[in-house]
Amino acid sequence: MKKSLSALCAVALAGTAAQAATVSVNDSSAPWLGYMNVFELPANGGAFLWGSGWGIADLNAVFDDGAGTVTMSPNTIGDPDPYWYQGGGAPGNAGNKLMEANMYQELNDGSLSGTNVNFSGEIKSNTFTSAHSATVFIRDYAADFSSFNETRVSADVGAFSIDLATDAGAGRVVQWGITVLGENVWFTDVAPFGSVVVSTVPAPGAMALLGLGGLAATRRRRNA
Numbered sequence: 001m002k003k004s005l006s007a008l009c010a011v012a013l014a015g016t017a018a019q020a021a022t023v024s025v026n027d028s029s030a031p032w033l034g035y036m037n038v039f040e041l042p043a044n045g046g047a048f049l050w051g052s053g054w055g056i057a058d059l060n061a062v063f064d065d066g067a068g069t070v071t072m073s074p075n076t077i078g079d080p081d082p083y084w085y086q087g088g089g090a091p092g093n094a095g096n097k098l099m100e101a102n103m104y105q106e107l108n109d110g111s112l113s114g115t116n117v118n119f120s121g122e123i124k125s126n127t128f129t130s131a132h133s134a135t136v137f138i139r140d141y142a143a144d145f146s147s148f149n150e151t152r153v154s155a156d157v158g159a160f161s162i163d164l165a166t167d168a169g170a171g172r173v174v175q176w177g178i179t180v181l182g183e184n185v186w187f188t189d190v191a192p193f194g195s196v197v198v199s200t201v202p203a204p205g206a207m208a209l210l211g212l213g214g215l216a217a218t219r220r221r222r223n224a
Helices: none
Strands: 021-026 033-040 050-052 061-064 069-072 094-107 115-126 132-141 148-154 158-165 174-186 196-199
Touching: 115 132, 115 174, 132 158, 148 158, 174 196
Parallel strands: 021 115
Antiparallel strands: 033 050, 033 094, 061 069, 069 196, 094 174, 115 158, 115 196, 132 148, 132 174
C-alpha cells in the first residue's frame, strides 16, 4: 500500500555491524502526517482514483494523551454527494468509495538510509468488522517517491515489532505508521464498524530522536 507517530530512536553501531534504529508510537505532540488514497469499490472495479495529504483529524484519528492512546475509526465524508455515498449521504446509506487512511511519521533527510529500522508498539484493541482492516508498516521510499520497499503486518491485539532493512541511497524517505482501509461511512453509522486503538506510550528504553522539529509534509505518491 500515512495518527501522528512520534519517532523514538535508539541508534547503535558496533564494529562493522549495520546501524540500527527503533521507532515507536507517541502522543499528539509528535510530528504526525496524514495521507488518503481513494479507490472505487471492488464491486465497481476497485481502480485507484486519487490521493492527497489529509489532516490527522480528517483521518478520524483521535488522541487521548491522558490514557496514552490513539483511536482510528472508519473514514467519514461530510459531503452527501452520491460520489461518496450510494443514494447520497444519509443514515444507513453505504459508502461509495474505498478509503485508505495513512497516519505516519517520516524522516526525509536520509538519516535512516542503510539502516535496519524496527517499529514497535502495542495494539490495545481492534474491533473492526470485515468491512475495514488496520495494519502497521514501515516504508522506505526513493527520494522522488518513484519506488518503495515495505514491511506491513495486520494490527492484531497485543505487542507488535516489525523490521525493514532500508536501502542506502541518498535522500531516501522512511515512514512508519498505521493504515486503515475500508469504505467510507456516514457519520451516524460509524460505531458498528469498530475501531483500532493503539498505545502511544513509548517502548521502555527508547530514546527520543532529536531533530524532528519542522519536518515538512510532502505530497506522496500512491501507496501500494
